[in-house]
Amino acid sequence: MIAAGEKIKLATVWLDGCSGCHMSILDLDEGILSVAERADLVYSPLVDTVEFPEGVDVALVEGAVSSLEDASKLQSVRARSRVLVALGDCAVTGNVPAMRNRLPVKQIMQRLYIEGADVNPGVPASGVPPLLAQARPLHEFVKVDFYLPGCPPDPKAILSVLTDVLAGRAPKLPAVKFG
Amino acid sequence: MPQKRISIRIDGELVSTVEGKTILEAARDAGRRIPSLCHMDGLTDVGACRLCLVDLGGGGRLAPACTTPVQEGQAVITNSPRLLAYRRVILELLLTERNHICSVCVANGNCELQALASALGVTSVRFPYRYPNLPLDLSRDRFVLDQNRCILCTRCVRVCADVEGAHVWDVKGRGIYSRLISDLDQPWASAASCTDCGKCVQSCPTGALAEKGKAVEEMVKQTWQVTNAAERKRAVL
Numbered sequence: 001m002i003a004a005g006e007k008i009k010l011a012t013v014w015l016d017g018c019s020g021c022h023m024s025i026l027d028l029d030e031g032i033l034s035v036a037e038r039a040d041l042v043y044s045p046l047v048d049t050v051e052f053p054e055g056v057d058v059a060l061v062e063g064a065v066s067s068l069e070d071a072s073k074l075q076s077v078r079a080r081s082r083v084l085v086a087l088g089d090c091a092v093t094g095n096v097p098a099m100r101n102r103l104p105v106k107q108i109m110q111r112l113y114i115e116g117a118d119v120n121p122g123v124p125a126s127g128v129p130p131l132l133a134q135a136r137p138l139h140e141f142v143k144v145d146f147y148l149p150g151c152p153p154d155p156k157a158i159l160s161v162l163t164d165v166l167a168g169r170a171p172k173l174p175a176v177k178f179g
Numbered sequence: 180m181p182q183k184r185i186s187i188r189i190d191g192e193l194v195s196t197v198e199g200k201t202i203l204e205a206a207r208d209a210g211r212r213i214p215s216l217c218h219m220d221g222l223t224d225v226g227a228c229r230l231c232l233v234d235l236g237g238g239g240r241l242a243p244a245c246t247t248p249v250q251e252g253q254a255v256i257t258n259s260p261r262l263l264a265y266r267r268v269i270l271e272l273l274l275t276e277r278n279h280i281c282s283v284c285v286a287n288g289n290c291e292l293q294a295l296a297s298a299l300g301v302t303s304v305r306f307p308y309r310y311p312n313l314p315l316d317l318s319r320d321r322f323v324l325d326q327n328r329c330i331l332c333t334r335c336v337r338v339c340a341d342v343e344g345a346h347v348w349d350v351k352g353r354g355i356y357s358r359l360i361s362d363l364d365q366p367w368a369s370a371a372s373c374t375d376c377g378k379c380v381q382s383c384p385t386g387a388l389a390e391k392g393k394a395v396e397e398m399v400k401q402t403w404q405v406t407n408a409a410e411r412k413r414a415v416l
């Protein structure tokens with residue numbers, strides 16, 4: 001429980017998604033002020049923290065799990081967060097990143113980095129995390145406490161979930177849809 | 180012959196209806212919507228999707244409202260935690276069986292499957308996604324068939340056979356390997372029996388059958404027009 005007046009630690013994470021869900025968070029408009037009053041953004045693509053901190057109250061995770069790096073990031077997010085929210089269709093269903101799932105990774109790499117290259121053809125071997133065989137939704141890797149579908153999710157739905165969590169209530173989702 | 184009036188109870192409420200109607204129709208006349216997908220007004224019901232399952236009491240098995248006729252004294256439960264649980268499972272299985280990527284779908288925002296999932300509170304799918312490798316049939320000039328979004332409701336099969344009288348569509352295979360086929364499993368463009376009428380496209384509840392050239396969210400089905408045509412034909416016969 002979070003005591004009255006105390007700020008909760010909020011984190012947002014960007015895995016294999018287009019950042020559209022994060023844009024939807026910014027689209028809360030003035031709603032973001034009411035969130036800021038009750039929460040500190042301790043980790044996010046929007047702030048400078050490098051390491052995902054301990055003792056996070058709520059983590060909103062955008063994107064599917066597509067690489068080894070995504071998978072290990074997600075494990076530490078889960079271990080260090082009290083409430084984990086799958087934010088958006090990529091996190092909830094795999095969505096667009098999962099459109100590659102029917103093709104072998106090798107074939108995709110060959111097509112993109114060798115056949116598709118004008119200069120320096122070759123699959124990068126360092127500096128990029130190795131892809132998993134398929135991009136898959138968060139809950140196939142870790143326990144997800146709450147699902148917020150949508151591509152991107154409606155800012156009103158994000159605000160409603162955040163408001164509930166900030167007030168210490170179990171979130172009640174307004175009507176949402178995939179897509 | 181005048182139809183015999185009978186009384187049934189729907190969710191406890193006494194409803195007067197006529198013999199020969201289905202539970203789905205009687206419920207709708209009484210202002211109660213039972214979720215349905217394979218049912219379409221004007222077409223013969225086949226009870227394929229099982230979303231309309233209702234409880235007839237007595238602990239017996241559940242019955243599809245779209246194919247079960249009303250009977251004097253029947254007591255029908257159309258909504259309960261048990262029914263909702265089954266309906267959600269059905270929707271989740273439909274969503275995992277093919278590739279439903281609503282965000283890039285022509286039917287996004289106008290899809291009966293998507294709308295039902297939203298209405299019944301399906302916000303995630305508990306079963307592992309299958310991500311099957313499925314083809315599109317782009318052979319025809321005006322229309323496209325995307326197997327990734329087909330839910331095998333057979334509305335297209337029925338409208339083509341019963342209303343248009345062409346019977347281009349059929350289903351081959353069993354279980355998750357079932358596939359919609361045109362004529363003898365050949366590209367749609369070489370299906371000689373197709374009249375290019377587009378009734379199947381307008382009847383399809385999802386983005387599986389669509390008009391070519393439509394972008395994301397642009398495919399709005401004129402299902403009511405097909406229903407009108409079907410009812411006119413029925414009146415003539």
Ligand code: SF4
Pocket residue numbers: 179278279280281282284285286287288290291292293328385386387
């Ligand atoms: S057919 Fe419906 S459920 Fe499937 S992807 Fe398209 S909008 Fe989504």
Ligand code: SF4
Pocket residue numbers: 328329330331332333334335336359379382383384385387388
């Ligand atoms: S193509 Fe559309 S109408 Fe035909 S069976 Fe598939 S979902 Fe139903």
Ligand code: FES
Pocket residue numbers: 214215216217218225226227228229230231232243244245246
């Ligand atoms: S609508 Fe009754 S089984 Fe599909």
